[in-house]
Amino acid sequence: MIRLIVSLSALLIAVSTPLADPAQDYADNCQECHGSGRLGSIGPALIPQTLGRMRGPNLISVIRDGREATQMPAFGDLLSDKQIDALSAYLKQPLDDVPPWGTEEIMASRELNPEYRPADEPVWSSDPFNITLVVETGDHHVSVLDGDTFETLDRFPTPFAVHGGPKFSPNGRYVFIMSRDGWVQKYDLYSLQEVGRIRAGLNSRNIAMSHDGNWVAVANYLPNTLTILSTEDLSVAAVQEIKGKDGTPSRISAVYQAPPRESFVLALKDVPEIWEVFYGPNPPHYGFAHDWRIEGPARHTKPFPVRKITTPDYLDDFFFDQSYEYVMGASRSGDGGQVIDLVIGHKIADLDLPGMPHLGSGITWKYGDTTVMATPHLKDGTVSVIDMKTWKTVKQIETLGPGFFMRSHENSPYVWVDVFFGPNKDVMHVIDKGSLEIVKTLRPEEGATVAHVEFTRDGSHALVSIWEDDGAVIVYDADTLKEVRRLPMRKPSGKYNVWNKITFSEGTSH
Ligand code: HEC
Structure with missing residues (x-):
């Protein structure tokens, strides 16, 4: 009887709102390509984490008109304007629940290229x-350019x-590339072949490579984890849940490597803490919150001790001095900054940094x-130009x-900085050091966005993106x-020279 009432009322709702059921429309039209949980x-x-940048009518027009020369079809003939509006609002809702994305799920996503043949020497x-x-x-x-001939x-x-x-x-032989949806791709520059890829997170910010070349750390928003991969075969070495000292879950703003400290340093986005994750054989003896063990293949079994430092303010973005003892962080409010000494684990100075500095692209x-x-x-x-002594x-x-x-x-007397907004x-401005x-x-092309510079190995040439x-x-x-020279490209963003990196x-920023 109860069941009958429930299904009757469901029927009534369906009859009274016949126009838009975005969840159903999604399941019927989108799921096969965009995944059952909208996770791709x-x-x-x-x-919302990925569609946020598609403002106003953009999202609606992609659904209505599709994307030319891609597999994204147009739905303008199939769905009404109302259905498309409702669908676009639905896609901007946060997920009800994030599926587990631990070692097992990540490993199951790994695709190694069966055609990959390592080359001992470059094929060029x-x-x-x-x-x-x-x-x-x-x-x-990604285009792979010869830095001398630009071929x-x-x-x-x-x-x-x-x-x-x-x-x-x-x-400089391999490169690791991360996507917004958490895929990490490994590519062999010698043989010009993809080695494989693995989905280390569901929505991710950036990656860092340990200075010994053994590990790649992946900073995730979804789920709230740090994933560490073995660079050798992209297997999962560890997945660490990110929770502040008081248990508050947090996204990771960014992760970087600190070579002399043999650690990864990460800033948390939702908790005012910096974490340092040690991967070297001799981690320092101070201040560990706990150890965590790698769950990967036995030959990788080793602990990654974690140290958690509470900071006076949230750090959205940060920069190291050349010794990697000091972390310069921008505060979330965008009107100041702080310097944290990683050795003593405390703030040692304030920075006069208004206007939300982009420290991730800072240089010295x-x-x-x-x-x-x-x-x-x-x-x-x-x-802003800041003296790193005072x-x-x-x-x-x-x-x-x-x-x-x-x-x-x-080797260059100049600094290049773009105007992005x-x-x-x-x-593009050129500043004398x-x-x-x-x-x-x-102003190479009137009205076109001009951004991001990279130098050749010897500093003789600067490459700028239109x-x-x-x-x-x-x-x-x-x-x-x-x-x-002018090399035609499809919306080129960053450029990365092996030597400079x-x-x-x-x-260059790291
Ligand atoms: C046949 C496969 C397929 C189907 C079905 C499909 N899509 Fe797509 N969709 C894609 C692909 C592939 C892309 C990436 C296109 C590109 O390279 O820009 C995409 C891109 C998009 C984007 C842009 C995302 C971004 O971050 O740029 C949106 C929004 C989108 N699809 C919504 C939908 C909706 C809503 C439906 C169902 C009504 C749907 N898609 C059905 C394959 C599909």
């Missing part, structure tokens, strides 16, 4: 340390929506008898708008600041 399959995950004759990768987000590919050696598909910088193994250089660190601001047209601001350089990336090279997003003045403002679907990488002579060039 052939198509990407459709969850370029300088292996001057290889430069270009991430092309327009159609989810393309290969162009390979990546998982959907690469996020954060790819990381090279210490000898010698300035007089000190070293300065510079970072663009995400909320105002300023670059932690005082040396100069705030005014730019034509908020910037995102900043780069230099040991606002009406002047087609501008000595005078701290803007010496040139480049960040548009029908975009390009422009090669500049780094001394004369003249354009020498594996030697931790002071001109």
Whole structure:
């Protein structure tokens, strides 16, 4: 009887609201490609964490019109406007529950390329340390460039929506690439082949490579975990749940490696804590919260001791000094910063950093008898230059708008910084490292977003992205600041030179 009433009322509801049942429409039309829990399959995950950047009508028009030259079909003829509106609102709702994504599930996602054949030597004759990768987000590919001739050696598909910088193994042979949906892809630059991929998280921020080349750490938002993979075969070494000292679950803002400390350092997003995870043979003896053991194959069994440091404020983004003892963090409110000493585990200085600095793209250089660190601001047209001995601001350089990336090279007298937001997003500033003045403002293509710079190994050339679907990488002579080549690319974002990355060039972020 009760069952009858329930199904009767369900029927009544169905009759009175016949137009939109987004969960059902999803199951009928989208699930086969976007996964049963909206967590992705052939198509990407459709969850607020990933759709947040698709504002207003964007999401609706993708569903209605599909995406040309991809497997995403148009639903305008199949679903009414009301159904599409409801579906788009439904996709922006948080998931009711996040499925477990531990060692077992992650391992089950691993796909090793059966055609992969390791090559002892590169199958090309370029300088292996001057290889430069270009991430092309327009159609989810990476181009492998010879850094001397700028010829393309290969162009390979990546998982959907690469996020954060790819990381090279210490000898520059392999590269690990992470996507927003948590896939980690391993690619062999010698044989120009994918080795395999594995889904280390469901929604992820960035990865870090241990300096010994043995481990890749993956910072996840969903679930609240840090995944450590063996670089050798992408097997899971550990999955650590992230909870603050008081038990509050937290996402990870970012993870970086601290080579002299043989540790990964991560900032938590929802709890004011920094964690340090040691992977070396001799972790320091102080301050461990607990040990955790690797669950992977027996030969990997070893503990990863974790140290948790409470900080006065949340750290959304951070930067290390060259000794990796000091962490410079931007505060969440966006109007200041702090310096944390990792050895003593305390804040030692405040930073005058307004306008939400983008510390993840900060760089350093010698300035007089000190070293300065510079970072663009995400909320105002300023670059802050900070003395790393006194932690005082040396100069705030005014730019034509908020910037995102900043780069230099040991052999270059200049620092390059983009304007990423606002009406002047087609501008790239070149700043003199000595005078701290803007010496040139480049505008290579009126109206096009121009962003992110990477240098060649010797610093003689600077590569700049025209960040548009029908975009390009422009090669500049780094001394004369003249354009020498233009390589067509599909929405190129970051570019990564093997040498500058594996030697931790002071001109690049890590
Ligand atoms: C046949 C497979 C397939 C089906 C069915 C499908 N999609 Fe897609 N969808 C894709 C693929 C593949 C992409 C990635 C396209 C690209 O490369 O930009 C995509 C992309 C999207 C995107 C853009 C996501 C982003 O982050 O850029 C949205 C939104 C989307 N789909 C919604 C839907 C909805 C809603 C449905 C059901 C009404 C649906 N899709 C059905 C394959 C599919």
